[in-house]
Amino acid sequence: QVQLVESGGGLVQAGGSLRLSCAASGRTVSNSAMGWFRQAPGKEREFVATLNWSGRTYYADSVKGRFTISRNNAENTVYLQMNGLKPEDTAVYYCAARDSSAWSQAESGYNYWGQGTQVTVSS
Numbered sequence: 001q002v003q004l005v006e007s008g009g010g011l012v013q014a015g016g017s018l019r020l021s022c023a024a025s026g027r028t029v030s031n032s033a034m035g036w037f038r039q040a041p042g043k044e045r046e047f048v049a050t051l052n053w054s055g056r057t058y059y060a061d062s063v064k065g066r067f068t069i070s071r072n073n074a075e076n077t078v079y080l081q082m083n084g085l086k087p088e089d090t091a092v093y094y095c096a097a098r099d100s101s102a103w104s105q106a107e108s109g110y111n112y113w114g115q116g117t118q119v120t121v122s123s
Helices: none
Strands: 003-007 010-013 018-025 034-039 046-051 057-059 067-072 077-082 091-097 117-122
Touching: 003 091, 018 034, 018 091, 018 117, 034 067, 034 077, 046 067, 046 077, 057 067
Parallel strands: 010 117
Antiparallel strands: 003 018, 018 077, 034 046, 034 091, 046 057, 067 077, 091 117
């Protein structure tokens, strides 16, 4: 059974940084495409970043240059380093894993989801 557990969310001032973690069990992150999505209040869940098996990354335009997705194979964990946070980054952030090793921006392309972690950025 695949489990994804996010952590690292919290309250931060605009311009600050947070690092989200996604600890995986039942799935090897080095063999899977992993992604981060977010859902703001009253909005649909949206793509943030993805990482494929070879380490190739892709980002939403809204976070490009500020966020970095990475993984630690030994810890079977995926990270999302968020710098230069803005109030519009406030959302619940979700980690997701695919059965495929190729990355995807589509929510429907992911098979497993974490429970989410809240990120709140104050102005």
